[in-house]
Amino acid sequence: MKLCMIGTGYVGLVSGVCFSDVGNTVYCVDKDQKKIDLLNKGILPIFEPGLDEILKKNFKQKRLIFTTNLKQAVTNSDIIFICVGTPSKKNSNTANLKYVLSVVKDLKKIIKKYKIIITKSTVPLSTGDKIEKILINLKKKKLVDIVSNPEFLREGEAIRDFIYPDRIIIGTDSEKANKTLKSLYLPIIKKTSRYFNTSRRGAELIKYASNAFLATKISFINEIANLCEKADVDIKDISLGMGSDERIGSRFLRAGPAYGGSCFPKDTRALIDTGNKFKTNLSIVKTVVNSNNKRKTLLIKRVERILKGNLSNKIITFLGVTFKPNTDDMREASSIPMIKYLNKKK
Numbered sequence: 001m002k003l004c005m006i007g008t009g010y011v012g013l014v015s016g017v018c019f020s021d022v023g024n025t026v027y028c029v030d031k032d033q034k035k036i037d038l039l040n041k042g043i044l045p046i047f048e049p050g051l052d053e054i055l056k057k058n059f060k061q062k063r064l065i066f067t068t069n070l071k072q073a074v075t076n077s078d079i080i081f082i083c084v085g086t087p088s089k090k091n092s093n094t095a096n097l098k099y100v101l102s103v104v105k106d107l108k109k110i111i112k113k114y115k116i117i118i119t120k121s122t123v124p125l126s127t128g129d130k131i132e133k134i135l136i137n138l139k140k141k142k143l144v145d146i147v148s149n150p151e152f153l154r155e156g157e158a159i160r161d162f163i164y165p166d167r168i169i170i171g172t173d174s175e176k177a178n179k180t181l182k183s184l185y186l187p188i189i190k191k192t193s194r195y196f197n198t199s200r201r202g203a204e205l206i207k208y209a210s211n212a213f214l215a216t217k218i219s220f221i222n223e224i225a226n227l228c229e230k231a232d233v234d235i236k237d238i239s240l241g242m243g244s245d246e247r248i249g250s251r252f253l254r255a256g257p258a259y260g261g262s263c264f265p266k267d268t269r270a271l272i273d274t275g276n277k278f279k280t281n282l283s284i285v286k287t288v289v290n291s292n293n294k295r296k297t298l299l300i301k302r303v304e305r306i307l308k309g310n311l312s313n314k315i316i317t318f319l320g321v322t323f324k325p326n327t328d329d330m331r332e333a334s335s336i337p338m339i340k341y342l343n344k345k346k
């Protein structure tokens, strides 16, 4: 099949490269000329273990095309994945859809033949409806189906997650789009992964609910770690003892600084915002966001305690500053506010 990934960041690049590796021709489009130039020279703009070799192999075999030419890429493709960023709006919980909607407005001018348009970006519940409104004339002429296919890959393990996903969620009521997408994903639907066709709104919400649940697990064990510190108990024993219960599970149950990164912080905030829009109080998610913010302050306090309140003229080393190992992504890393605070005290 011929695919177009719009936005060649962590999600667009990894998905594009992996789709090309199972035999598709993939156009990876980005408006960042520098990024595209690097990729055309075989240089990765991000760090992701294992991506380099798969990219080079498929680029050589001309199954991967890196370009800034959206019109050409869309015209030549059957399926269009929107993979641009959805950060929080400034000083707000709301997800900023300006990148997504700007792509949709461009697509409106380009599309003349049937295409499946997919949001792979994490977008709030009912974004698909908004997109459909913009493309209503194309929809009436049956030239587009708008589908939600959220991505669950984790940075640092993105290739494995994409090739061996736990599940693939396709949110659409179009039989035609669902059939095409099932055959696109067929090579990577393994015994262990499941393919679900849900409503579009359902697919959009599954992504946020999953991220909020994982953030809750992290915050829960971090709060238990706070108690352990006071009560002289090793938190690792608790993680092991709790995680061995299959109903609980051991993943996302290790205490750490505070969750960060390009997804959990903005997605938990956006879910609260969606709750407000639908007049639903998501009190657990609100508490998780507060608890996570407090955890960052708590760790700074611990540094202050160790140094007996005297932070001036001290050299402090952070071993690892990204939000987790095996990524170069610094977005909302919990080290940033800590480093800023400690720097001010010099």
Ligand SMILES: NC(=O)c1ccc[n+]([C@@H]2O[C@H](COP(=O)([O-])OP(=O)(O)OC[C@H]3O[C@@H](n4cnc5c(N)ncnc54)[C@H](O)[C@@H]3O)[C@@H](O)[C@H]2O)c1
Binding pocket: 006, 007, 008, 009, 010, 011, 012, 029, 030, 031, 032, 035, 083, 084, 085, 086, 099, 102, 103, 120, 121, 122, 123, 151, 152, 153, 154, 155, 262, 263
């Ligand atoms: N990073 C992750 O681990 C991860 C995992 C699952 C889902 N997601 C979601 O996927 C989406 C993308 O995340 P990301 O981390 O890959 O973002 P990113 O910032 O790494 O990449 C986004 C890319 O889109 C490009 N872009 C923006 N507007 C464009 C346009 N009009 N045309 C072409 N390119 C354009 C940017 O230049 C950038 O290269 C977000 O919604 C995110 O929440 C991310």
